Amino acid sequence: MDADSGVSGGLILILVLALVILVTIWRGIKIVPQSEKYVIERLGRLHKVLGPGLNLIVPFLDVVRHRVSVLERQLPHMQQDAITRDNVLLQADMVVFYRVLEPERTVYRIRDIDAAVGTTVAGIVRSEIGRLELDEVQSNRSTLNGAIKQHLAEATDDWGIAVTRAEVLDINLDAATREAMLQQLNAERARRAAVTQAEGEKRAMELRADAELYTAQKLAEARRISAEADAYATEVVAQAIHTHGTAAVEFEIRKRQVEAFAKMSDSQGRQTIVLPADLAEAFGTAARLFGGTRT
Template sequence: MGDFMPFLAGNGVALALAVFVVLIVLRGVYIVPQSQKFVVERLGRLRAVLGPGVNFIVPFLDSVAHKVSILERQLPSMSQDAITSDNVTLSVETSVFYRITEPERTVYRIRDVDGAIRTTVAGIVRSEIGRMELDTVQSNRSVLIETIRTSLVDVVEDWGIEVTRVEILDVSLDEATRAAMLQQLNAERARRAQVTEAEGAKRAAELRADAELYTAEQDAKARRILADAEAYATQIMAEAIAKNGLEAAQYQVALKQVEALEGIGKGEGRQTVILPAAALDALSDAFKMFKGKM
């Protein structure tokens, strides 16, 4: 019995020592996941930030005070009212994506990160929309998004946060403004229809005027050609008279009389034609002159 007691005492010390070593290992060795960072404090003060992998700390002096996820987070969509520079009330729904890059700043400088970001975004949205008109807000949404993101980055930089993306999910109007805009849109459509109709009538009138002008130009051109032809024929007649005397003129007159009588003979109706004696003499003279020409 006397020999057994020292054995038990020795084994108890060894067991206690083993338990102490295991406890030191458990309190001094930490395996940090890839998606997290651990903030270590020593006696209540910041000691270190542990990254992914196996990390060692001083047991009983150091302790892991915060385990912070560094994955990207999305804030729940939030909606806030804003008034544009032309006094239109809007309801803007936004969403923010961010991730924590420096946990030591986040845990010691801000208590409610999500609430702080929501409040900051609401103030930025109201401020930026207050400088813009309604048409600008609706047509330049991408510019507004970038402005909000840039302003938010400047504010949350001291919190160890990286803003990755800002989205404007919806911009809605109150019922009165929507009705007024719809009325204005219908009036604008009616105005455009009237302008289009007036432009069509104007174009049709211009085309008719162009057609009439073209017809008049063609008629004038035809008359000018006919006048030129008659002038040329008169010139030829004058030259013939000057060259052959009165005989050429009588020959031309006789030919015209023959052509006229031929036309009368070919016409419908009565076929009996009474000619004066002078006409017969002219035909005889024309035949003689024509024969002489032969």
């Protein structure tokens, strides 16, 4: 009996030691998922942060105090009241995304990170919108979003997080303000239409004036050319008179009579032709003059 008792006691002791060793090994091995980081405390103080994968710690001394997700987080949809520089009350719909980069700061410097970020966003949005007029808030949305994100990143730097997105999605106004803006928009459209019509009429007048000026210039140019032609013809006649005397004048007169007769004979619908008495003489004189000039 004593031998059997000794064997049983030794076996139990071995089993207990084996169990203790297994528990110790189990507690000293930590496998961290890819989406998390573990904050380890040793004897109540921050010791280190475990990254994804297989990690070893000192059993019974090191304790996993916080399991922090490093996935990107989205705050609940926010609606923030603000007053613009021109005293217009509006409501801004906000969306904020952030990630935890340094879990040791997040868990030891702030108790409720989501509430802290939300409160900070509310203050920054009120401050930034208060610097702008309503038209600037609506037209420069990207500039406003950039300023909010920058100030939010500076304010939350000590918390070990990174703000990845902070945007004003929509601007909501009360009914009275919307009605006033609609009237202003209609008045602006009417003004632009009147300006466009006036500019069109002005352009049409300019085009008409240009056309009239162009016509006057062409008529003046035609008169000038005609005057130059008449002057040239006169100069030719004068030169002929100077060279041939009165014979050249008589030749020119007889030539004009012959041309006029040719035009009368070519005209349609004429049955009777009146011939001047000196037509034959005109032909003869022209022939003599023409022959004389050639000699």
